[in-house]
Amino acid sequence: MGDIQIPKNKNILHSSIFNKTLRSWQGLQCDITTRNLMYPVFIVDEDDSLQPISSMPGISRFGLNRLKEHLSSLVDKGLQSVLLFGVINNAFKDERGTHATSDKNPVLRAVLKLRSWFPDLIIACDVCLCAYTSHGHCGILEKDGTINNAASIKRLAEVSIAYAKAGAHIVAPSDMMDGRIAAIKQLLRENEFGNKVAVLSYTAKFASNLYGPFRDASKSAPAFGDRKCYQLPIESTGLALRAAARDIEEGADMLMVKPVLIYMDIVKQLKSRYPEYPMFVYQVSGEYAMIHYAAKAGAIDLRLVLTEILASLRRSGADVIITYFTLRY
């Protein structure tokens, strides 16, 4: 055995981590404050209803008259922003999602109330057609079942304006149609909302297998086919980068990657390419379920593992995490 090498001073790592505060200084960019969390809320069209979602234990759909009570305690604890999803009865759905912009859309009815109950709460509205169309697809279809892109983005822009008029601070198009950010931005400007409403683009939304519980929650599963002709192929980096470049070109204010836990390489790349844009990530329903059930089975400690996951999302470049677990913070 040769001489034991004494580490050089700069190679001694323990001197940086022997104390709790010193350790915390190694990861300040991973802090999770209430500003770093956005809470998704399902609003159902039955005003007095509170419907637990069986595929997402702990999460419910709320009718308008149940919302204030649910959100008050969260706002008291510092909740800063919500992302709203509407859920309507299947009987009210049609081919073009008429009730995305009618008073049957529970989100439209909720926004004004939320603004008056919680003046400091930021209201983002998910913009899509799938919860309002009879076929459950995110756009308007041709007779052969393919997407009519021009008609779809026109309709999505109309839906965005409806949310803007209702008082939303942010519209968040999740449909993945080509050119939707430009269409929405243009119509916002024409309606004097150009500098009053932000567009949070679901930029890199992958055709993931982790959306199942959500589709149950929002009654938005496609009646036939899948979403692979408009959401990104799960293997693709190139299209995610191109989608971000395009959305930025078209005027998106904020970007999003979804799902996140198995797409953190995309988060990292987008954040380093576009550090000037707030990066949102969506920890989707399937991710929620995986963590929930692993903890329920006793395999992991929910609180500790969740803290570790959220820190890793921040480390990879996420600024705001959209998560159902916000409820527990």
Ligand SMILES: NCC(=O)CCC(=O)O
């Ligand atoms: N636009 C939202 C989704 O498509 C799904 C989200 C989830 O699975 O939680």
Ligand SMILES: [Zn+2]
């Ligand atoms: Zn959709």
Ligand SMILES: [Zn+2]
């Ligand atoms: Zn969606």
